[in-house]
Amino acid sequence: MxxxxxxxxxxxxxxxxxxxxxxxxxxxxxxxxxxxxxxxxxxxxxxxxxxxxxxxxxxxxxxxxxxxxxxxxxxxxxxxxxxxxxxxxxxxxxxxxxxxxxxxxxxxxxxxxxxxxxxxxxxxxxxxxxxxxxxxxxxxxxxxxxxxxxxxxxxxxxxxVRESDDNLLPHFSLKEASDFVNHVPIDDIAFILKSAEVNTALSDEGQRKNYGLNVNGALSQARKNGFISTDLLSQMLINTTAASDARMGGAPLPAMSNYGSGNQGITVTMPVVTLARHLDTDDETLTRALALAHLVAISIHARYSRLSALCAVSTAAMGAAAGMSWLLTRDDQTISYAISNMISDISGIICDGASNSCAMKVSTATACAFKSVLMAQQNSTAGERDGIVSSNVENSINNLCQLALSPMRKTDKEIISIMTLK
CATH class of the missing domain: 3.30.1330 (60s Ribosomal Protein L30; Chain: A;)
Incomplete structure (x- = not known):
């Protein structure tokens, strides 16, 4: 790179x-x-x-x-x-x-x-x-x-005016993104805190009113009934999924997107925001964590096409995993381990179009991100003997993106055929 x-x-x-x-x-x-x-x-x-x-x-x-x-x-x-x-x-x-x-x-x-x-x-x-x-x-x-x-x-x-290929930005590694976030003057990235504000407002709207499949409402009711715990994970799922419910269900509020997708922006942002609230972090710390989360999601998605058969909230959630890992440890190895764990876990989620059901995929990806971070904190990670995962996280990401770029194109055509013929 x-x-x-x-x-x-x-x-x-x-x-x-x-x-x-x-x-x-x-x-x-x-x-x-x-x-x-x-x-x-x-x-x-x-x-x-x-x-x-x-x-x-x-x-x-x-x-x-x-x-x-x-x-x-x-x-x-x-x-x-x-x-x-x-x-x-x-x-x-x-x-x-x-x-x-x-x-x-x-x-x-x-x-x-x-x-x-x-x-x-x-x-x-x-x-x-x-x-x-x-x-x-x-x-x-x-x-x-x-x-x-x-x-x-x-x-x-x-x-x-169309941007020429000569002006395209170069790709970057997770380590480079982490180094940037650790050293950049906070005033230079203060604007990124807006993503927390905008997507939190969308999440609040999704929890206030039923939208789409109301996935967050089902989770909230399950907590009231004692079927799931009232804990950090369930709150993270509710906060993140509510924003997606609202967005896909037609709420008249904007989202802060990532790489051209509101659901990706929501998935990058809300788990990090929820964890930061739990840890009672200050605005500078949250801003740096969000900047890293957004950059990692960009770094991964820039290696494959904007639209594909691969559900992009799964790669966006890898950005969230990076942001949460940084909040908890400030350690590059923990960030790498968490993303490797996610690649080993949820790489097979397909994109079958934007719809209310996207909120379900957002929930799944968020849960995977948090689980993967917790494993990484214990130095537990998928390795080169685990499927498409390599010993180097950058190679693991490239392996995943290669699937989206090449063999999954046929999958995409089959998905489109099924959807348009219904």
Missing amino acids: QKITHPQFLDWLKKEVRISLGCTEPIAIAFAAAVAAKYIKDPILKITGQISENLYKNAMGVTIPGTSYCGVNLAGAIGGNSDAGLEVLKGITAAQIAEAYALNESGKVHLDAVEADNFIFIDLTLYSLNNRCRVIIQENHTNVTDIYVNNIKQTLKGEW
Whole structure:
């Protein structure tokens, strides 16, 4: 790996830890429609387009925030404020939702799933009586690469200018991330504490009201009935899962995402926040632990594709394990052991699209992270005789990511086929 500099670590955090309202796949579709709508001043009569199979998979079953509806076509019909990026649907009105629903029900919105080179790909066209605008997004959720108005290609400007490959940030190791977190001036990373604030608010909302499958509600009721203990682990599961319940169930609150996913951001953040509260740590300590958690999750996910057949909350939870290990020990070996344990445990969880059931996977990954940290504290770790785990944690991570990049692509196609044929 190329040696990464202090500013590059900060760039990684600012690029990949971002506010997002709603599941990022339907949000990306709404964002594309909102961009196109800026170029058409008269009423929209029809919307057509194509999106990548992976994006379709992650957009078809999740509730659109602020509504009680789900669906790829409806996300495209709503549009919103493109200037807000991943918060494109912030402030949408009941009238806008009703108008989008009527357009969709009239059969005038049609988006097809297609096999694409980029896992994130949207090619969407809005039509009015006399004009049309086509917008293409590739590689990440708000990366506009092409805009055509009445077949005339537009010059991209500002935040829509595509980032060249020469400007991509270098990958980094867990040890490099740990060294950065231990030595960076706290003022440089103070912004990361916002992830605790935003995701805690989402968790509180999920515990206040039933959303999605209400997984956290089942756990809370089990505690009241004496079926599970009122302890740190159960509180960690409830706090983390509640945020996912709310997010996937359409709560009108944002999440702080990690690597393009709110559920990943929730899974990185909330276990660390819960443990920090239990330990009564100060804000600086929590900030450093969260920065490490986010960076480790980024380091792992950057080694495979943004969307795949591998459930990304499992790798996000490895970031949480790193953050919790740092809170408890400040020891790089404990961090490595915890992540190796997780790779040996939950590497097989598939991603079968974004939906309310994601909260169940969030719960599973969180429990695994905490268990793996506790084992690591006792110097207990999976080793090179244990499946895909190697003696070096970086090699173990690479082995896991290679599965996501290569053989799991066939798995992904089968998952998409099953889902689209239901």
